[in-house]
Amino acid sequence: MSQMQNVEKQLREMILGLEVGPGERLTERWIESRFGASRTPVRAALLRLETEGLVCRDGRGWTVSPINLAKLEQIAVYREAVEVAALGLTCALEDRSAVDVVEAMLDSCDASTPREEWHRVGMDFHIELARLSGNEFLFRAVRDAMTRLSRARWLEVRDEAALGRAWAEHHAILAAVRAGVADKAARLLSAHITGSRDRLVMSLHNDRRGLRARGFAVVAA
Amino acid sequence: MSQMQNVEKQLREMILGLEVGPGERLTERWIESRFGASRTPVRAALLRLETEGLVCRDGRGWTVSPINLAKLEQIAVYREAVEVAALGLTCALEDRSAVDVVEAMLDSCDASTPREEWHRVGMDFHIELARLSGNEFLFRAVRDAMTRLSRARWLEVRDEAALGRAWAEHHAILAAVRAGVADKAARLLSAHITGSRDRLVMSLHNDRRGLRARGFAVVAA
DNA sequence: GATACCAAACTGGTATCCCAAATTGGTATC
DNA sequence: GATACCAATTTGGGATACCAGTTTGGTATC
Numbered sequence: 001m002s003q004m005q006n007v008e009k010q011l012r013e014m015i016l017g018l019e020v021g022p023g024e025r026l027t028e029r030w031i032e033s034r035f036g037a038s039r040t041p042v043r044a045a046l047l048r049l050e051t052e053g054l055v056c057r058d059g060r061g062w063t064v065s066p067i068n069l070a071k072l073e074q075i076a077v078y079r080e081a082v083e084v085a086a087l088g089l090t091c092a093l094e095d096r097s098a099v100d101v102v103e104a105m106l107d108s109c110d111a112s113t114p115r116e117e118w119h120r121v122g123m124d125f126h127i128e129l130a131r132l133s134g135n136e137f138l139f140r141a142v143r144d145a146m147t148r149l150s151r152a153r154w155l156e157v158r159d160e161a162a163l164g165r166a167w168a169e170h171h172a173i174l175a176a177v178r179a180g181v182a183d184k185a186a187r188l189l190s191a192h193i194t195g196s197r198d199r200l201v202m203s204l205h206n207d208r209r210g211l212r213a214r215g216f217a218v219v220a221a
Numbered sequence: 222m223s224q225m226q227n228v229e230k231q232l233r234e235m236i237l238g239l240e241v242g243p244g245e246r247l248t249e250r251w252i253e254s255r256f257g258a259s260r261t262p263v264r265a266a267l268l269r270l271e272t273e274g275l276v277c278r279d280g281r282g283w284t285v286s287p288i289n290l291a292k293l294e295q296i297a298v299y300r301e302a303v304e305v306a307a308l309g310l311t312c313a314l315e316d317r318s319a320v321d322v323v324e325a326m327l328d329s330c331d332a333s334t335p336r337e338e339w340h341r342v343g344m345d346f347h348i349e350l351a352r353l354s355g356n357e358f359l360f361r362a363v364r365d366a367m368t369r370l371s372r373a374r375w376l377e378v379r380d381e382a383a384l385g386r387a388w389a390e391h392h393a394i395l396a397a398v399r400a401g402v403a404d405k406a407a408r409l410l411s412a413h414i415t416g417s418r419d420r421l422v423m424s425l426h427n428d429r430r431g432l433r434a435r436g437f438a439v440v441a442a
Numbered sequence: 443g444a445t446a447c448c449a450a451a452c453t454g455g456t457a458t459c460c461c462a463a464a465t466t467g468g469t470a471t472c
Numbered sequence: 473g474a475t476a477c478c479a480a481t482t483t484g485g486g487a488t489a490c491c492a493g494t495t496t497g498g499t500a501t502c
Contacts, residue, residue, distance in 0.1 A: 002455070028484065038457045040261075043484090044268055051272045060464070060484060071357070077310070078303070078358035085302030136292070137299035141362065223485070249454065259487045264454090281454060281494075 003037045008045035010035055015054045015064055016150050023217020026055060026062040053148045066217035067152050069201055076197035079145035083126060083193065084186050086133035086142060087173075091182035098132050103174050106167065118163065119154055125170055129177075149200075155211060156203045166196070224258045229266035231256055236275045236285055237371050244438020247276060247283040274369045287438035288373050290422055297418035300366035304347060304414065305407050307354035307363060308394075312403035319353050324395050327388065339384065340375055346391055350398075370421070376432060377424045387417070 011031060014020050031042045046062055049055045056065045090096065102125060109121050123146045130142035169192045176185035204211070208218045222230075232252060235241050252263045267283055270276045277286045311317065323346060330342050344367045351363035390413045397406035425432065429439045 027482085029482085039484090040264075040456055040458095043261075044264065044455095047265055047268045048272070051269075062484090074356045074358050077306070077356055078362065081302050081306030081359065082299070082362075085298070089298070135295045135298055137295050137366075138302065141299065141303075145358075225485075248452085250452080260454090261486050261488095265485095283454090 003041040007031065007035050007037050007041045008048050011045055012049060012052070012054060015049070016147070016154075018151060018154065018216075020064050021215045021217070022064055022151065023066040024064045024215070025058070026064060028062070052144065066219050067155070067204065067211075068219050068221070069204060070221045072149065072152055072204075073197060073201055075145050075148050076193060076200075079142065079149070080190060080193045080197075082138050082141040082145065083130055084189055086130040086135060086138040087177065087185055087189050088182055089133035089135055089138070090129070091177055091180055091185055093132075093134075096132075096178055096180065099129075099174050099178050102128050102132070103171070106170055106174075109167075122166065123150060123153070129173075152200060152204060155207070155216070156200050157207060158199075158203075162199065166192070223262070225262035225265045228252070228256050228258050228262045229269050232266055233270060233273070233275060236270070237368070237375075239372060239375065239437075241285050242436045242438070243285055243372060244287040245285045245436070246279070247285060249283070273365065287440050288376070288425065288432075289440050289442070290425060291442045293370065293373055293425075294418060294422055296366050296369050297414060297421075300363065300370070301411060301414045301418075303359050303362040303366065304351055305410055307351040307356060307359040308398065308406055308410050309403055310354035310356055310359070311350070312398055312401055312406055314353075314355075317353075317399060317401065320350075320395050320399050323349050323353070324392070327391055327395075330388075343387065344371060344374070350394075373421055373425060376428070376437070377421050378428060379420075379424075383420065387413070 020026070026046075028039050028042050028046070031037075031045075032039050035042070046055055050057070054065055055062050057063070090099075105121060105128065106125060109118055127139075127143045127146055130139045133139065169188065173185055173188045173192065176188055204218060205220075208220075211218045241247070247267075249260050249263050249267070252258075252266075253260055256263075267276055271278070275286055276283050278284070311320075326342060326349065327346060330339055348360075348364045348367055351360045354360065390409065394406055394409045394413065397409055425439060426441075429441075432439045
């Protein structure tokens, strides 16, 4: 793999894994020495990550994108639109057996699964479900939205009950898709996303002091 | 304005204006000499334009993205989802007076207006309408989709009647938005986009021989 | 004339300079 | 002690040199 893709991938994982905090300043020279690459691939990586919303320009200079509650709400609305549309396409397919693969993914998590894995599978469920639609642009939109929500979802404080409820909702959505009941599936997914959004924003809003104490920029607007 | 943004803007206009044809090979050195910039800003521009779908990698090397009929259909489906969602938000606003600005834009076109201007206004109508939603991500999604559709729409053969019909549909949509009848507005917009998509694909499909004769890569899949 | 082959040219990827502008840190002044 | 000011450093933006892999054009061979 080329250096360029390497830097991009590693830096993305550092950002998503909160190894560099939201709002933190980035210099091209630091990244360069951190990953042992020269500035050319570093700048290519930064340009890519900028379009993904993970880094942003701060005047002259780069910053790990802060977590913006107002934007999170907007992203969730966007996500609902594209994810519901994708689900509609999937329900209209003759062969919907691929949902089994997605369901197996869900079932791969149990009580012994580490939280990090639950987080990843929780995102991939939505991404892979969107992929089934066969529409590349809806799929990419969902993946992009989930990426932008990823750090916030990781910081969200979720109790065991909320986690179980989310998993039950995932299964209910799959059941409706498998049965081909498009409007029910859409309604379930829509409610799932809306509820998820409200809980996410409320959780971060309540915790914003603690998050800022950890050095994370969490802004309201 | 920096060289980087300059190269990006000029190259984008060349591609959208079909001064370089779909499917045409691009070399960084050619762009470099063409715009009098060095490879650094050229590469930045190419990376940006790649995320916009205007150029793509062709193994080793760059190519002006071919016009792909299957992808156009997918983009139109994606566009419908985000544009309808944005319109729903706009209809829910208390103050919808901003539609007047969009309507004025439409009315700025008359029989003496050059075709190029009709084309631009026809896209900006949808983009500015989406902006009114206040959701930055839905707006950017619509703008991105329209950009990807732009070259194809420019190549579409449209008779006077079809053009007038589209304009009438635009006005009807605005009227429904102004009245706040969300479901009617959504239905009109949905039909407008679907019809537009079908005519676009059919037109390009019928003309694909002529388009290829002009050196434009128009592929079915 | 067709073909195998090789050298020259060209490609994008990378590393490294240079530059102007902005930041920073310390110092002189009041 | 506060502040104005200046020099040194650091920043991202740009230009260029170099590289390995590929393409290309021509030539020698059959």
